[in-house]
Amino acid sequence: MNDSLAIETIGLTKKFGNFTAVDDVSLQIQRGEIFGFLGPNGAGKSTTIKSILDLIRPTTGECRVLGLDSRADAVEIRRHLGFLPADLALYPSLTGKQTLAYLGHLRGGVDWKWIDQLAERFDADLSKKISEYSSGNRQKVGLIQAFMHKPQVLILDEPITGLDPLVQLEFHTLMREHVSQGNTVFLSSHTISEVERVADRVGFIRRGHLIAVETMSELHDKALGRITLEFAEPVPASVFEGIEGVHEVTTEGPTVTAQYEGSMAPLLKVATEREVVSVSSASVDLDEIFLEFYRDEVQAADAAASDGGEGAAA
Numbered sequence: 001m002n003d004s005l006a007i008e009t010i011g012l013t014k015k016f017g018n019f020t021a022v023d024d025v026s027l028q029i030q031r032g033e034i035f036g037f038l039g040p041n042g043a044g045k046s047t048t049i050k051s052i053l054d055l056i057r058p059t060t061g062e063c064r065v066l067g068l069d070s071r072a073d074a075v076e077i078r079r080h081l082g083f084l085p086a087d088l089a090l091y092p093s094l095t096g097k098q099t100l101a102y103l104g105h106l107r108g109g110v111d112w113k114w115i116d117q118l119a120e121r122f123d124a125d126l127s128k129k130i131s132e133y134s135s136g137n138r139q140k141v142g143l144i145q146a147f148m149h150k151p152q153v154l155i156l157d158e159p160i161t162g163l164d165p166l167v168q169l170e171f172h173t174l175m176r177e178h179v180s181q182g183n184t185v186f187l188s189s190h191t192i193s194e195v196e197r198v199a200d201r202v203g204f205i206r207r208g209h210l211i212a213v214e215t216m217s218e219l220h221d222k223a224l225g226r227i228t229l230e231f232a233e234p235v236p237a238s239v240f241e242g243i244e245g246v247h248e249v250t251t252e253g254p255t256v257t258a259q260y261e262g263s264m265a266p267l268l269k270v271a272t273e274r275e276v277v278s279v280s281s282a283s284v285d286l287d288e289i290f291l292e293f294y295r296d297e298v299q300a301a302d303a304a305a306s307d308g309g310e311g312a313a314a
């Protein structure tokens with residue numbers, strides 16, 4: 001057991017019949033961080049989250065929240081936890097305010113001052129009935145109920161679904177404030193651009209397997225840059241071969257394009273030995289790295305299948 005962790009899964013595996021939705025996932029989420037949990041549809045994000053929350057029982061493995069066992073200490077954990085499910089179900093005939101009052105009383109009290117501040121920041125009208133809200137406005141009620149007790153651990157399953165960009169921005173600011181007070185956010189998402197803005201670390205899950213866990217800065221270091229150089233005269237591609245971190249050099253007359261990792265300095269040093277007319281560069285989208293993770297995994301799975309190696313689900 002590690003008390004310094006906000007969330008820990010140890011060999012978490014969940015099977016539905018013969019199908020393994022989550023396969024031996026071990027995650028360690030530190031206190032005070034925003035952890036992005038990324039994966040495509042059906043990857044196992046919600047199944048992992050439900051196991052952490054003890055809404056479903058793992059087939060094998062265990063989950064801990066704030067050092068407490070998610071099964072044995074489920075009640076105690078609830079006191080410190082905020083949760084926004086992916087498929088939020090609320091009572092249609094209650095207003096937003098009545099909903100928050102109801103959920104608040106289940107937890108032994110409501111801080112209306114804080115709720116009013118949250119509602120104002122999200123531009124949420126709490127006087128409407130749940131059945132009358134647009135989906136984005138209903139999601140705001142879900143977010144407010146997740147934040148309203150200032151929980152030490154917040155678990156949010158695809159929270160930005162339906163939120164407009166301004167509200168997303170406010171939500172991201174709020175998350176940052178929340179972790180700056182020592183709390184923790186576990187955030188699932190499909191898109192790296194969302195977690196890129198807020199997360200300190202990201203975990204990638206696909207087909208139930210945790211493929212990688214990286215800090216945001218490690219990921220940025222992996223992002224390749226693209227550079228285009230215009231020279232006064234044609235330059236052979238061989239000039240740029242063998243430079244540290246430089247890949248895929250192509251030349252077309254005086255125009256040279258290349259990809260580079262990390263710093264572009266070694267490349268520029270060589271380039272400026274000749275007359276450079278112009279330089280332009282762009283960073284490759286993190287989405288490309290993300291897709292690369294997935295492609296590798298698909299290829300590995302295809303190769304295993306063609307070898308006749310089927311995942312024995314015993």
Ligand SMILES: Nc1ncnc2c1ncn2[C@@H]1O[C@H](COP(=O)(O)OP(=O)(O)OP(=O)(O)O)[C@@H](O)[C@H]1O
Nearest residue numbers: 016021039040041042043044045046047048086190
């Ligand atoms: N109760 C269940 N019974 C059978 N299969 C299930 C059940 N719940 C989930 N699964 C399967 O487990 C896999 C993982 O589902 P999960 O909901 O965890 O994915 P997800 O990563 O949250 O996907 P999404 O991005 O679409 O929400 C899917 O193939 C899903 O069909």
Ligand SMILES: [Mg+2]
Nearest residue numbers: 045046047086
């Ligand atoms: Mg899901």
